[in-house]
Amino acid sequence: MDLESRLRLEDDVPAVEEFLAEAAGHLHHRGQDDPGLFWAEVRPRQGGLSPFVVRIHWTVYPGRPPSVIFVEAIGAGPGGPGAWPAAGGYRPSPGDVCKPFTAEGQQLHAEWAVGPHAWRGTGNPFLYVLHNIQDDIDRENGRRAA
Amino acid sequence: MAPQHEHPHQIRTTVDFALATKPYVHEYAPETTAATVLSDALTAFGTVQDGTTRYFLFHSGHEVPPDQTVRQLAGHAEALHLGLRTQTTNG
Numbered sequence: 194m195d196l197e198s199r200l201r202l203e204d205d206v207p208a209v210e211e212f213l214a215e216a217a218g219h220l221h222h223r224g225q226d227d228p229g230l231f232w233a234e235v236r237p238r239q240g241g242l243s244p245f246v247v248r249i250h251w252t253v254y255p256g257r258p259p260s261v262i263f264v265e266a267i268g269a270g271p272g273g274p275g276a277w278p279a280a281g282g283y284r285p286s287p288g289d290v291c292k293p294f295t296a297e298g299q300q301l302h303a304e305w306a307v308g309p310h311a312w313r314g315t316g317n318p319f320l321y322v323l324h325n326i327q328d329d330i331d332r333e334n335g336r337r338a339a
Numbered sequence: 340m341a342p343q344h345e346h347p348h349q350i351r352t353t354v355d356f357a358l359a360t361k362p363y364v365h366e367y368a369p370e371t372t373a374a375t376v377l378s379d380a381l382t383a384f385g386t387v388q389d390g391t392t393r394y395f396l397f398h399s400g401h402e403v404p405p406d407q408t409v410r411q412l413a414g415h416a417e418a419l420h421l422g423l424r425t426q427t428t429n430g
Contacts, residue, residue: 215400238400282429291430302430309389310428313358321357324424332426 194229198254202229205255205317209233212323218244221267229254232267235327237335245278245337247326252296255314259322261295262288274339280329285338294322350409350416354380354396356423369410373403373421380423397422 210220213233221232229251234244246267250260263283265272271288282291282298289297293310305311313321349366354376356363363383367376377396381388388394396403398412398421413419 282427292427294427298430305430309387309392316356316358316360318358324357324422325427328424328426 194227194252194254198251198256199228202251202254202319205319206231208317209319209323212320212327216327218327223268229259232264233323233326234267235323235330238327238331239335242335245330246272246276249319249322251319255318257314258294258296258299258312258318260297261290261322261326263290275337277338278330278333279336279338280333283329283338290326292325294325350413351418352376352409352413352421353419354383354421354423356380356384359384359423367409369408369413371409372405373407373409373412374405376409376421377405377423380421384423391428393426395424395426397424 206220213220213235216236216238218236219234221234222230223232227250231249233247233249235247236242236244246264248260248262248264262271263277264270265276272285274285277283277285284291289295291301292298293305293312299305299312302310348369350369352365352367354363363380365379373396377394381394386394403412403421409419412421
């Protein structure tokens with residue numbers, strides 16, 4: 194990851210941490226990981242439910258959307274259906290979030306590269322991605338795919 | 340005599356959007372609906388609506404119904420802080 198991306202991430206991470214904490218979630222970055230790799234514990238706002246763990250990997254920030262994958266635990270690979278929300282576009286198999294705010298979605302849908310679904314690197318895109326993930330989870334009352 | 344404000348009870352409304360570089364701020368009459376605030380905020384943020392992405396306002400952990408008024412949301416406060424959120428399409 195280039196220096197500019199690292200600096201921009203440093204600027205934007207505090208707002209993401211603050212947002213996740215509002216629902217008792219947490220953002221992790223491990224020393225041994227790539228500078229653009231984060232693990233977010235996203236807890237449904239309905240309360241009393243265990244958090245989802247999301248692997249979010251930025252390669253160029255804020256220029257490109259991140260890879261977003263749901264895992265069983267921090268440091269783990271793609272999780273089974275129980276690790277994924279029961280929300281549209283969140284697909285345990287093949288293991289991607291097919292939405293415009295992910296690298297996987299943009300790769301699968303070339304038509305999203307332009308127009309209203311094009312990636313926007315303005316403001317705080319990291320916070321934007323977490324807003325969408327949290328809201329999609331809450332809209333399904335925290336239900337899991339299995 | 341102190342100067343009279345034309346709309347002494349207007350409510351200073353701020354809308355944050357994660358992809359915006361600065362918030363949208365405007366003074367609204369108390370009876371203004373959230374739908375109006377949302378429409379104005381989208382315009383201010385230069386957001387193009389295409390019918391596949393749903394935009395909504397967020398307040399105190401909940402989506403704001405479009406018919407709710409600024410006064411109802413603000414309560415007795417003279418300022419209101421809202422968030423703009425999106426529900427994106429999926430492939």
